[in-house]
Amino acid sequence: MRALDPWLPRDVPGVRRFLAAAGAAAACSAALTVAQAVLFSHIVVAGFLGGRDVRDVVPALLGFAGVGAARAALGWTSETGARTAASRMVAELRGRVLRRIVRARPGSVPTGEAVTVTTDGVEALETYVARFLPQLATAALAPPAILAWVAFRDVPSALVMAGTLPLVPLFGALIGRTTSARTRERWRALAVMSGHFLDVVTGLTTLRAHRRGRAQAAAIAATGDRYRRETMRVLRTAFLSAFVLELAATLGTALVAVGIGLRLTTGGIGLEAGLAVLVLAPELYGPLRGLAAEFHAGADGLTASRRLSALLALPPAVPAPARPRPAAFGTVRLADVTAAYDGPPVLTVTSLEIRPGELTALVGDSGAGKSTLLALLMRFAEPSSGLITVDGTDLAAFDPDEWRRLVAWLPQRPRLRPGPVLEAIAPAEPGGLSPVAAAELACAGSLVHRTVGEAGDGLSAGEVRRVALARALARPAPLLLLDEPTAHLDETTARRVTGALLTLGDRTLVVATHDPRLAASADQVIDLTGSRAGALT
Numbered sequence: 001m002r003a004l005d006p007w008l009p010r011d012v013p014g015v016r017r018f019l020a021a022a023g024a025a026a027a028c029s030a031a032l033t034v035a036q037a038v039l040f041s042h043i044v045v046a047g048f049l050g051g052r053d054v055r056d057v058v059p060a061l062l063g064f065a066g067v068g069a070a071r072a073a074l075g076w077t078s079e080t081g082a083r084t085a086a087s088r089m090v091a092e093l094r095g096r097v098l099r100r101i102v103r104a105r106p107g108s109v110p111t112g113e114a115v116t117v118t119t120d121g122v123e124a125l126e127t128y129v130a131r132f133l134p135q136l137a138t139a140a141l142a143p144p145a146i147l148a149w150v151a152f153r154d155v156p157s158a159l160v161m162a163g164t165l166p167l168v169p170l171f172g173a174l175i176g177r178t179t180s181a182r183t184r185e186r187w188r189a190l191a192v193m194s195g196h197f198l199d200v201v202t203g204l205t206t207l208r209a210h211r212r213g214r215a216q217a218a219a220i221a222a223t224g225d226r227y228r229r230e231t232m233r234v235l236r237t238a239f240l241s242a243f244v245l246e247l248a249a250t251l252g253t254a255l256v257a258v259g260i261g262l263r264l265t266t267g268g269i270g271l272e273a274g275l276a277v278l279v280l281a282p283e284l285y286g287p288l289r290g291l292a293a294e295f296h297a298g299a300d301g302l303t304a305s306r307r308l309s310a311l312l313a314l315p316p317a318v319p320a321p322a323r324p325r326p327a328a329f330g331t332v333r334l335a336d337v338t339a340a341y342d343g344p345p346v347l348t349v350t351s352l353e354i355r356p357g358e359l360t361a362l363v364g365d366s367g368a369g370k371s372t373l374l375a376l377l378m379r380f381a382e383p384s385s386g387l388i389t390v391d392g393t394d395l396a397a398f399d400p401d402e403w404r405r406l407v408a409w410l411p412q413r414p415r416l417r418p419g420p421v422l423e424a425i426a427p428a429e430p431g432g433l434s435p436v437a438a439a440e441l442a443c444a445g446s447l448v449h450r451t452v453g454e455a456g457d458g459l460s461a462g463e464v465r466r467v468a469l470a471r472a473l474a475r476p477a478p479l480l481l482l483d484e485p486t487a488h489l490d491e492t493t494a495r496r497v498t499g500a501l502l503t504l505g506d507r508t509l510v511v512a513t514h515d516p517r518l519a520a521s522a523d524q525v526i527d528l529t530g531s532r533a534g535a536l537t
């Protein structure tokens with residue numbers, strides 16, 4: 001297992017500084033540990049065994065207390081500093097990942113993956129940064145510093161230490177190879193479980209309506225059980241590794257102690273030096289044992305960091321160029337445009353002109369590419385080839401978010417913000433229709449006192465659509481892209497909605513529809529049937 005993912009110091013601001021601070025704290029802590037051992041052995045040998053006057057060892061006693069206080073203060077400062085820095089870093093990272101997910105092509109990140117990575121994954125990374133990385137710095141710096149001092153005072157003990165010390169990281173690395181595979185499996189099981197659970201909760205109303213709710217219980221139990229088994233496997237490895245590493249460290253300390261004991265009886269080493277080395281022996285293995293204790297926090301954090309970096313590397317659905325939106329809304333032209341989703345083109349449009357103030361109806365068989373064309377105009381995706389222009393300027397030259405300020409969208413499967421219907425309709429920006437007027441236009445006037453539940457609960461599919469249409473109409477956008485505005489509506493309501501759309505003479509409408517009456521009212525009708533095979537419009 002690699003201890004540090006290179007993208008972390010490279011791409012996350014503050015990690016380098018954090019590592020440098022952790023390294024400096026570890027070096028100070030090692031120096032203080034050696035000083036404390038030296039003072040301790042001096043006090044014991046001179047004050048108690050040497051029979052000197054207590055006053056002679058007062059300076060050493062004061063020094064010992066001072067070093068102890070300094071170690072405690074350093075430990076406290078490092079820990080609180082690490083926690084604060086880690087939570088700040090991770091909060092920034094969570095924001096970046098969320099922004100990247102939002103900018104990615106819709107549907108390109110599985111929901112379960114997005115949820116687990118931005119919740120549990122980010123928390124695992126916080127533990128990794130706050131606990132594992134400082135421990136890693138201590139384990140890298142403290143043992144060599146202690147070993148160097150021991151070599152200076154007692155070469156045989158230093159040789160025993162140098163021989164046994166690598167056993168701890170060696171065993172750790174061997175166990176780590178198994179651990180990282182197991183941890184990856186555990187995360188995969190968690191993502192599957194989250195995604196499945198979310199799907200079931202979202203579709204609970206439908207499942208209950210068809211009396212299939214209970215059938216899902218077994219499926220949830222199975223995914224939950226898989227996650228439980230993976231977690232238990234990881235825990236088993238964790239306990240085993242802690243045991244093996246403790247054993248290696250204890251054996252090392254025992255060998256040093258036996259060597260010093262034998263040489264003390266033959267006079268091969270002085271009591272003060274022997275005692276200092278003996279006190280330092282557990283301190284030598286301590287940082288590596290501490291690292292082993294944090295090993296699983298490390299493995300979890302590394303897996304999370306890999307997944308986070310994969311999400312951060314997601315290409316945005318459309319790159320964001322510097323140019324803002326067009327100064328005024330004009331004619332939109334499509335020339336030789338094709339669109340594809342990770343495969344062959346699903347839409348080909350040779351030539352299409354969307355003129356200001358007109359109603360353009362997109363018709364055609366199911367799957368013909370109507371929603372795809374609206375997605376291109378929304379800039380949720382870029383054309384695979386060809387050009388879309390606004391008054392002669394390439395649409396790709398404009399900032400997608402700025403462009404979307406000019407566009408109101410009724411999606412094929414609208415989602416409403418839970419809460420009062422009026423709030424769901426109210427546009428975020430000023431200048432549009434009042435929510436009540438927009439609701440009246442969309443034949444949703446009778447719904448304005450109703451409340452939307454989670455996932456549109458409390459409203460029928462047709463009511464959700466009318467409220468979502470009102471939301472689109474309320475926005476002060478000159479271009480309206482409406483995906484099946486009359487779907488799920490009875491004939492009378494559909495006719496009233498069509499009539500209302502025809503009164504929006506100052507706005508440009510592009511409507512994907514299967515409703516012949518709505519299509520008949522349009523200024524131009526574009527039939528996309530066969531456009532997948534390249535039958536050009």
Ligand SMILES: Nc1ncnc2c1ncn2[C@@H]1O[C@H](COP(=O)(O)OP(=O)(O)OP(=O)(O)O)[C@@H](O)[C@H]1O
Nearest residue numbers: 107341346364365366367368369370371372373512
């Ligand atoms: N996210 C996606 N990933 C892969 N293929 C997709 C995706 N969305 C749509 N498609 C495919 O692209 C083609 C065009 O789909 P689109 O939704 O644009 O059709 P449509 O004309 O709006 O259909 P409908 O009238 O049924 O709503 C279809 O073959 C569809 O399977």
